[in-house]
Amino acid sequence: MKLVRYGNPGKEKPGLIDAQGVLRDLSAAIKDIGPDQLCDAALTRLAKLNTDNLPAVQGKPRMGCPVQGVRKFIAIGLNYTEHAAELDLPIPKEPIVFMKATSCIQGPDDPVMLPKGSKKTDWEVELGVVIGKRARYVSQKKALDYVAGYCTIHDLSEREFQFELGGTWDKGKGCDTFGPLGPWLVTRDEVPNPQKLGMWLDVNGVRRQTGNTSTMIFSVAKIISYVSQFMTLEPGDVITTGTPPGVGSHMKPNAVFLKKGDVVTLGIEGLGDQRQEVVAFKL
Incomplete structure (x- = not known):
């Protein structure tokens, strides 16, 4: 399933994207998509719904973060060999763990x-990766x-901070708006191997990042197991x-950073x- 939360900030409704790509309203089935709806039993109940009977949502509403009530936003640093090399940092022998503030989480666009x-x-x-049940x-x-x-995440960073x-690292990672998530939470049954996913990022239409999760230093399974020890x-x-x-910080010959008006x-x-326009600071 592709689960979503759509609508204005703070007033999102639960939904899903059906097999034909249509946004369907889940409000009659669940109140929201949060910790209580992420266990295997709850997801199985949702998967058994006849999506044709769910109301189709008209138009193109805003997509919010697909999970409500995130308690911890944990990040892994330097987890691709080529990325560590471009930063002139050694390949980590164990996962580098830091935290992003949950207040930085926002919708994908x-x-x-x-x-x-x-x-x-x-x-x-x-x-x-979104956790579905308690792991210790x-x-x-x-x-x-x-x-x-x-889900897709944009882990924005302020390199000076x-x-x-x-x-x-936390102070450069948790600034407001620095954690766009979504547009969907894709349940694990639709991602049989998280280590075979292509990924990309463009700035103003110019390709800046191309990669594949197959080149991770530490796999998703290793990361979950490792973090659950601490x-x-x-x-x-x-x-x-x-x-x-x-x-951008290690573009050659000169670093390139985001500025107002960039997309x-x-x-x-x-x-x-995801698609984000860069805007100036305001309180």
Whole structure:
């Protein structure tokens, strides 16, 4: 299934995209798509619905984040060999784990706002993993059983905040609007192998990133198992799993960063596309 939340910010309704690509309203079946709707039993009930009986949604409403009530937004750094190389950083021996603020989460096509004083806002297309049931000390062999589904994520980063202001990466990763998710949450039964997904990102129509999850250093299963050793993963938690090469901070011969008026488009095979216009900071 391709599950969505559509409508104005804060007033999103649950929906799904049917086999013909039609947006259907799920409001009569569930109140929202959040932690309680992500377990296997709940997803199985939704999968048994006759989509032809669900109301078709007219027009092209805004898509919100496909999951409500995200508790933790966990990120993995330097998870593609070529990306680590372009940053002149060593290949990590263990997953690099940091956090993105949940307040940065937004819809896939909502504008991206440059932080106050930003000079180095950068782009990163990433595979997102949404947890469906509580995971503590899970084995790598069973780790994918804890996944509700997958989504496209744009892990925006302010490189000066991230690398030049001291401390952890978090301050450059959690700025408002720096976490577009969606457009869909694609349930794991439709993604039999998350390590074979093509991904891309364009800025103003110019291809900047092209990659495939097959080149991850640490697989999705490894990441879930690893992170579950250090914190309990709860339903609705999101893990963003790293980006392929092509970020703006290490473009040759000169770095390129996002500016007001830029348009970023990105997508992952089978998981849908995003489009964001870059806007200036405002309170």
